Amino acid sequence: MAERTAFIGARVVDPASGRDEVANVLVEGGAVAAVGPDASLRGASLVDCHGLVLAPGLVDLHAHLREPGREDAETVETASRAAAAGGFTAVAAMANTDPVADTPAVVEEVRSLASRAALCDVFPVGAITKGLAGEEMAAIGEMAAIGVRLFSDDGRCVPTARVLRNALQYAKAFDAVIAEHCEDPSLAEGGQMHEGIHSYTLGLTGKPAESEEIVVFRDLALARLTGGRLHLQHLSAGGSVELLRRARAAGVRVTAEVTPHHLVFVDEDLVTYDTNFKVNPPLRTPEDREALRAALADGTIDAVATDHAPHAVEDKEAEFDQAPPGTIGLETALAAVLTHLVEPGLIPLPRAIEALSTAPARILGASGHGGPIEPGRPANLVVFDPRAEWVVEPPFVSRSRNSAFLGKSLRGKVIHTVLRGEPVVGDGKPRR
Ligand SMILES: [Zn+2]
Numbered sequence: 309m310a311e312r313t314a315f316i317g318a319r320v321v322d323p324a325s326g327r328d329e330v331a332n333v334l335v336e337g338g339a340v341a342a343v344g345p346d347a348s349l350r351g352a353s354l355v356d357c358h359g360l361v362l363a364p365g366l367v368d369l370h371a372h373l374r375e376p377g378r379e380d381a382e383t384v385e386t387a388s389r390a391a392a393a394g395g396f397t398a399v400a401a402m403a404n405t406d407p408v409a410d411t412p413a414v415v416e417e418v419r420s421l422a423s424r425a426a427l428c429d430v431f432p433v434g435a436i437t438k439g440l441a442g443e444e445m446a447a448i449g450e451m452a453a454i455g456v457r458l459f460s461d462d463g464r465c466v467p468t469a470r471v472l473r474n475a476l477q478y479a480k481a482f483d484a485v486i487a488e489h490c491e492d493p494s495l496a497e498g499g500q501m502h503e504g505i506h507s508y509t510l511g512l513t514g515k516p517a518e519s520e521e522i523v524v525f526r527d528l529a530l531a532r533l534t535g536g537r538l539h540l541q542h543l544s545a546g547g548s549v550e551l552l553r554r555a556r557a558a559g560v561r562v563t564a565e566v567t568p569h570h571l572v573f574v575d576e577d578l579v580t581y582d583t584n585f586k587v588n589p590p591l592r593t594p595e596d597r598e599a600l601r602a603a604l605a606d607g608t609i610d611a612v613a614t615d616h617a618p619h620a621v622e623d624k625e626a627e628f629d630q631a632p633p634g635t636i637g638l639e640t641a642l643a644a645v646l647t648h649l650v651e652p653g654l655i656p657l658p659r660a661i662e663a664l665s666t667a668p669a670r671i672l673g674a675s676g677h678g679g680p681i682e683p684g685r686p687a688n689l690v691v692f693d694p695r696a697e698w699v700v701e702p703p704f705v706s707r708s709r710n711s712a713f714l715g716k717s718l719r720g721k722v723i724h725t726v727l728r729g730e731p732v733v734g735d736g737k738p739r740r
């Protein structure tokens with residue numbers, strides 16, 4: 309990229325500053341140099357953005373990068389490239405790798421792989437318990453000391469109230485956030501999908517919504533008790549949203565995320581036994597989906613997070629009850645939200661950008677991300693065409709292709725992703 313680059317004529321949507329207007333953005337030396345309808349373009353190479361939206365780069369609170377351990381499904385580099393292709397400039401990498409990220413050594417390994425790829429900022433998440441075993445506390449203090457902000461045993465729920473209480477209490481000293489995969493294992497065990505009319509008809513073992521709600525209730529109570537910071541991952545049930553709403557009103561320090569697939573699909577979509585709809589937590593009822601959408605719109609749920617979960621083809625193409633749960637999501641998250649929430653008028657575009665960028669950046673403590681787009685700030689930006697229609701199909705930039713959106717038509721295409729002034733995606737294509 310030229311020393312000075314000007315993105316001209318885009319609708320600049322920047323929730324952190326409240327800006328929503330057609331403007332020019334001048335980038336110089338990795339930072340934003342000027343922004344506004346009359347920003348000077350002198351000496352800059354021009355990137356025409358008329359008809360496009362320019363926003364702070366997206367931030368994902370929840371992705372499985374699979375490295376170390378399952379490099380056949382994804383690596384830090386391929387996930388970073390998929391993230392950039394999807395408009396993300398920052399991604400939180402879950403700790404359930406092999407080995408588990410429960411010590412500073414694994415955190416540093418993921419960081420160094422990410423900085424070698426240099427396509428996206430990767431924020432490794434630390435495990436809450438050693439080996440995700442739910443018993444002994446992981447090296448939370450040591451990981452916090454090297455800048456880890458988010459801790460999660462994701463893939464598993466912290467099994468006892470005592471362990472979670474201790475974690476919330478301990479993490480408080482570092483202003484760290486304890487993120488929970490809310491699922492009571494004793495109720496969810498063996499479950500293939502949401503327990504309801506469709507699990508009975510399909511003859512599949514169900515997981516009741518209560519398996520999530522019970523843990524949400526427990527965790528909110530413990531957050532209140534300890535004053536610790538709790539983050540609820542991938543909420544799926546309307547009952548969870550009600551508990552969250554009440555806790556927030558009572559001043560409990562809690563934030564929450566929802567995935568694009570839970571905002572779009574429901575349990576009935578499993579009638580074809582398509583394993584790409586097998587996710588954890590499971591897709592639930594249309595009423596649950598409505599509750600999630602409403603909670604995202606009114607801010608009860610802070611953020612959209614992908615739960616990007618790549619799986620090798622031979623694993624995912626197994627019999628339904630053998631296939632691992634999960635869908636990839638980095639390349640489709642923005643378009644899914646634009647198509648299914650913004651287009652139909654369920655949420656305004658600035659709220660969508662807030663949920664995909666500004667709010668998750670704040671929760672993650674990713675201070676160079678999420679805006680504001682102002683002079684002196686790092687130029688972490690996305691430019692997208694909100695109208696462009698495309699069909700989700702291979703090849704994916706991700707190493708895996710287990711997408712719940714496979715074959716679906718979506719609107720909204722990333723044109724440029726800019727990481728500290730570097731064009732990591734240009735004209736819709738990853739640059740390297
Ligand atoms: Zn999870």
Ligand SMILES: [Zn+2]
Nearest residue numbers: 402462463615
């Ligand atoms: Zn996950």
